[in-house]
Amino acid sequence: MYPSDFYSDHKYCETCCDYVSYLQSMEHSYCVQCGDAVRLFSKEDWEVFNATLKQRRPKGGRPKKKEQIAPEEGTDKESA
Ligand SMILES: [Zn+2]
Secondary structure, eight states: OOTTHHHHHEEEETTTTEEEEEEEOSSOEEETTTOOBOBSSOHHHHHHHHHHHHHOOOSSOOOOOOOOOOOOSSSOOOOO
16 A cells, blocks of 8 residues: 555644544535644644655756757768
8 A cells, every 4th residue: 555645635634632533625624523624734744844845855956958059950061
């Protein structure tokens, strides 16, 4: 089983202080137990999540795409 399935089925309810099943509405998700809005992570997990992101610093930045100028064909005659 995929461990991340847990997070797709559960969100953190601060009122219940636990990961709970939730009801998805248009904009928010709500705890099925107390009806309060739930969040994706608990504060602790959120900090861990952010810390993990900060550790993954891209090395050397993004590779830049160089525009390749194609040499014109047909103009370069081979001299015999
Ligand atoms: Zn709750």
